[in-house]
Amino acid sequence: MSQATAEATLPFEEALAAYDPVLGLEVHVELGTNTKMFCGCATAFGAEPNSQVCPVCLGLPGALPVVNEKGVESAIRIGLALNCEIASWCRFARKNYFYPDMPKNFQTSQYDEPIAFNGHLDVELADGSTYRVEIERAHMEEDTGKSLHVGGSTGRIHGATHSLVDYNRAGIPLIEIVTKPMTGAGERAPEIAKAYVATLRDLLKALAVSDVKMEQGSMRCDVNLSLMPKDSTTFGIRSETKNVNSLRSVERAVRYEIGRHAAILSSGGKVTQETRHWHEDTGITTAGREKSDAEDYRYFPEPDLVPVAPSTEMVEALRATLPEPPAARRKRLQSAWGYSDLEMRDVVNAGLVDLIDETVTAGATPAGARKWWSGEIARRANDAGSDVPTYAASLAVTPAHVVELESLVTGGRLNDAMARQVWDGVLAGEGTPTAVADARGLELVQDTGALQAAVDKVIAANPDVAQKVRDGKVQAAGALIGQVMKEMKGQADAAAARQLILDTLVG
Amino acid sequence: MTNELITASAADLAARLAAREISSAELTQACLDRTAAVDGVVHSYLHVDAEGALAAARAIDERRAAGESLPTLAGVPIAVKDVMTTKGLPTTCGSKILEGWIPPYDSTVVTRLKAAGMPILGKTNLDEFAMGSSTEHSAYGPSRNPWDLDRIPGGSGGGSSSVIASFQAPLATGTDTGGSIRQPAAVTGTVGTKPTYGGVSRYGLVALASSLDQAGPCARTVLDTALLHEVMAGHDPMDSTSIDAPVPAVVEAARRADVSGMKIGIIRELTGDGFQAGVQQRFDEAVQHLVDAGAEVVEVSCPSFTYALAAYYLILPSEASSNLAKFDAMRYGMRVAPQGIDDPSAEQVMAATRDAGFGDEVKRRIILGTYALSSGYYDAYYGSAQKVRRLIADDFTRSFEAADVLVSPTAPTTAFAFGDKIDDPMAMYLNDIATIPANLAGVPGMSLPSGLAPEDGLPVGFQILAPAMQDQRLYAVGAALEARLLSAWGAPLLHSAPDLTAAGKGA
Structure with a gap:
């Protein structure tokens, strides 16, 4: 009907x-x-x-x-x-x-x-x-x-x-x-x-x-x-x-x-x-x-209840328990985090304010917190018809994971591309970032011997490019870096590779 | 022996139980035997719980035998007005609409009776939902006045007044919305108190008018009334309107019975015209007794009392119309299918049930109250009535500056005959003219017998009113008057009531 x-x-x-x-x-x-x-x-x-x-x-x-x-x-x-x-x-x-x-x-x-x-x-x-x-x-x-x-x-x-x-x-x-x-x-x-x-x-x-x-x-x-x-x-x-x-x-x-x-x-x-x-x-x-x-609802005072008469003291005591109004809090956080208006609006609309606040409080950088919570996980949450906080909670992914991931990058163990792979593993339920990196064998190669060998191999294979670098065209080193990274299967620090190439060619 | 047990006072019985001269089981059995002998003609009870009462009595006897220290009234049986919920015992409120309903919980008053070790004999009759002054509005037929079986035992609590007047129980509970404890006491030669509003918990008392209802004690002597008052009264967190203060020292006041130096105020508006000659005569004599006992008499005027009845019959129906809305056949009680409707809606079932389940007086008051609360009429009716209520309270306040207690006849007449006023609601309502002001103002009131009217040989009630939370004054004055009257009469008034067993055999 x-x-x-x-x-x-x-x-x-x-x-x-x-x-x-x-x-x-x-x-x-x-x-x-x-x-x-x-x-x-x-x-x-x-x-x-x-x-x-x-x-x-x-x-x-x-x-x-x-x-x-x-x-x-x-x-x-x-x-x-x-x-x-x-x-x-x-x-x-x-x-x-x-x-x-x-x-x-x-x-x-x-x-x-x-x-x-x-x-x-x-x-x-x-x-x-x-x-x-x-x-x-x-x-x-x-x-x-x-x-x-x-x-x-x-x-x-x-x-x-x-x-x-x-x-x-x-x-x-x-x-x-x-x-x-x-x-x-x-x-x-x-x-x-x-x-x-x-x-x-x-x-x-x-x-x-x-x-x-x-x-x-x-x-x-x-x-x-x-x-x-x-x-x-x-x-x-x-x-x-x-x-x-x-x-x-x-x-x-x-x-x-x-x-x-x-x-x-x-x-x-x-x-x-x-x-x-x-x-x-x-x-x-x-x-x-x-x-x-x-x-006509025939309203009349409820005779089974006595009047409610909150004292001024009670009202003031309750006023003291009021949290910071959400709008004021957002202004304060935006300024503390250094986000642009557009970045802040995106974060607010995605319901990420609390999560980022917790993550920053736990030790992450504001930029890092925003990056990790609004990237891959946001896409997946959207696909699941959920929001990030609810989705993250369902996966048991926490602000501590973001802090740990970021420290692996700043500590030099992971580069950005590796960090993304680790985050995928965390979202897949493979454990903490460290556990995922361990399990997947993701670690920047710190051994200069292996890196030097790769650099020498790439220079030998690209004499023309090497000569350009020797002639002072430093930007040409980029092509060599890419090949070195490939040679190292991604597990090298690009900055370290660049330095080594320049050291080898220019001295 | 049996005869003596049923006529003894509760105070006397309590003392003999404590001294182990008698057992609660034998006392309870004596009451039940008396009920078997006389309730066929008096019809005080809607439900007798012989088994439960005897089990409770035996349990108390065992605890006493084990040397346990027990409350004063432990073992003294009591009858409960059928407007108070009793877990496992029917509670009908004298209405068809609640026929067969067994409450899953005890009212606070009943909880207190049980905690005091008082066996509950049964549930007493009343006008449907306590609306009436005669028990003629009970859906289960009226109770009869032990003084004259063709006359009313008062109402609404005619079951409780007649149950003690016919010696079926030494004590009973009552509820008083406009006089339902005091007027039945007056016409049966017994004692009853409406405590200060909020003095006794209303939790589990099926509400008639929430702002007027008050439960209280019914007994044959002032001291017995005080003993029961003390058991029933006290703060209850389940009732918001319950007063959180110590119970007035009513038992002590009843024992001292001292009125020397007290000022007794006669309410000018509640004497003389409209009061039966014999009622007025016994009232005047009672006042003289109090003077002889050392009290001083003053006259006070309460001009707003003239409007009390009108205000009462707006406030009561208004609240009742809302309180009685819950009887809708959805969750408990009677359910009636409407005639000639194949697939009735919930609303149609509600209407059919309320039509079949409520009596005429209940319907009359629901209609009155619904009208008085209607938009456009609220201010003129309910609003004006509340103003009158305020003025009546002011009259009391002013009068209590001049007098310690106020006195009047409890009812304008002695017990009237069945059928006299049943078709004239106004005449019926006028019977409560002297009792209603106390309910509107929330002050306590007591009725005790002041003799028999010479013209008809029926009991006359004497009403005492005190300021809120000064309930003990009722007992001081009541006990003093009772002592003087008893010595004048030579025996309790009820001893001159007719022998019901003879009537029972005849019936």
Whole structure:
């Protein structure tokens, strides 16, 4: 019963010629606390269904919630990192609606008293400029269970014969981060949306509050979008595209919705206020639940919980635990490593900052670290559909390997070509660089006798070239060096060979 | 012998158990025998656990025989209101929707009873989800007043009041959201206390209205009530609203029974008009007894009490509508297939189950609460009610500056007859006019018998109210009054109640 038929869309440039997009992003982040938001149940991902549950998160009669202090601390740290004000007193609220995967048929959330509000996050764009995203609020809530619809072809509820519910996820702490409407983005709206989510992800990772794995749902993004005519300042009717769960999809979904809204508006139609489903495979959205203002969650303050009232001392103590903001850190590292803007951007885009930082800290040169992590291994990671840090971890290749490899070169045991062979061996799982070099018998020949013999042989075989060198054309020695290296099967230091040739011919 | 065991006070029984004059097994058996003889007509119990109670009694006897030092009430059996979860024992809340549900966990109160070595005799009847003043709203039929089987035993805790008034148990637990411990105590000639909000854990107490519910003790004497209060009370980390402070010295206060120099405040708004003549008369006499015992009487005014009932019937249904949302047939309890629908959705099953499983009064309050919380009405209803609540708390604060305790009749009338108010919800609600303010303000209250109304020969209740966390004052005043009344009467009031075994034989 999949009826994901695409609606009409206007080409992107045409849409933007007539309309200004207004963008809003709601990001849900699962906190990486060991226990759930309101009970002591474990939060491990991928556990046996309904194995991490108790009377509280199952909503059994009589059970009561107790706030996870770690969850509150994480929420405050996120708020501070987003430059928000922190509420000195706030409450949880009940959001009432019926759904089988919601044990109590209300979600314990926050309504008009969020823990953090009025912040901003500066986002760097590809052209080096910065866009400031204003943050409306960040609030605490609990996740719902997960429904699995069985018997249908699509995994959706339509056509399913029955549904199974896993309550392991019910009660996992969530932080919802809501932006203010972003205006003036124009054609950069898709890029800004993607860059915001990427920047937020890096920030949350640096805070170590979540594993921010979009593919596992620990970070989920809803895209709100509306268009207004170029000469207007009145916001149009928005759509809410749910669960856009990769950076690429965020960009695509914004682009698609701009085109879809523009097609409706330009033909004189009216956009329906509704939630939309994002289809990763086809790159389109389809209509979900219609969301009128009549939808009424009957929010009221949660009477089973006491207010959260973080003291100024607590907030300041948490502020002191904030890591260096990712953008500032990148600037500092770029300057320390001496990378060009282009080199740094490549390193950032490849997700190599942490790995290079560790490698340099372990003793490698910045140039060496960049060279080894962005070369062959990056190509292989890409082929495997992975990123370098994940791929390197799966191969058990570490910064220490890079340091060791580099020291073999600087110590004179390997030349560059040999080092590449050794690195291949390390990536193939043959062991440490030293072990690979030993096993493959790779070592520059330090024995001058053997090298002298090779030089003499090559000079004898190339009297014309030798004469040119004797006549002062030093650059002609290059041809001889190549032959000497060949004679030595690559296991010679080219510089040493050159010196010996000159010594022999010129004295 | 048997007869004497069942009429003895818990304090007396505890002393004789400690002295090994009697065993818990023989005492528990005596209670069970009494139940077999009279509960056919009184119908206090929804479930009797003879086997479990006797096993627990024997275990305590063995521990005592082994010389173990045991808590004061160890071996004294108790009946538990069927709104508190009991691991392995049915918990229905007087509702069809929970028929057959066996909780997998004990409420904190029950955990404490078990830790105190108290055998649990069974689960007592109540108005469905504690909504009512008569037990006529129990889905399993009403309990009867031992003083007159055609009259109500009070509600919601009519099972607990009648179980002790009919000598089936020396002690019982209750819960009080608007008077459900105190009003049943008043109409059955027994004693009951609603502790300070947060004084007794609500964990495992199936919530009616979270901000009003409070569990407390039911007994036949003030000292027995204090002994049970001490077992039930105390901080519980599983309940966020539980007070983290030492339990007030209630037993000590009950033993001292000293009111000399205390100021007793008569609440002007809760006397005179609207109170049955005999109720008012016994109230006035009780106040005179306190004066004779050395107390000073002052009059206080609580003008906002006029609005208490209205505020209560907005706050309670609002919270209840959300608390009762969890009964949806998805995880436990009743499940009803909707009629005439071949392949019903989860939502249709929820609706059919809630329609079949809830009684009229529950539905009435869910509808009221859903309406009061609706967008557009929230401020006018729920919001205004919260303001009234604040004003009532202010009335208490001001009055407690003039008086150490406040007093009033517990209920406007003696026990009414079955059917009298069942079709007139407002008349039923008005029965709680004197008890509701304490729940709205979170202050503690007690009801104890002040005699029989001359016009109908039925028990009259005397209510004492104290500031939050000053529960011991209830017991000082209650015990002093009880001592004076007992010497005036010559025997406990309940000794003049009809002989139920005769009625049982007749039935």
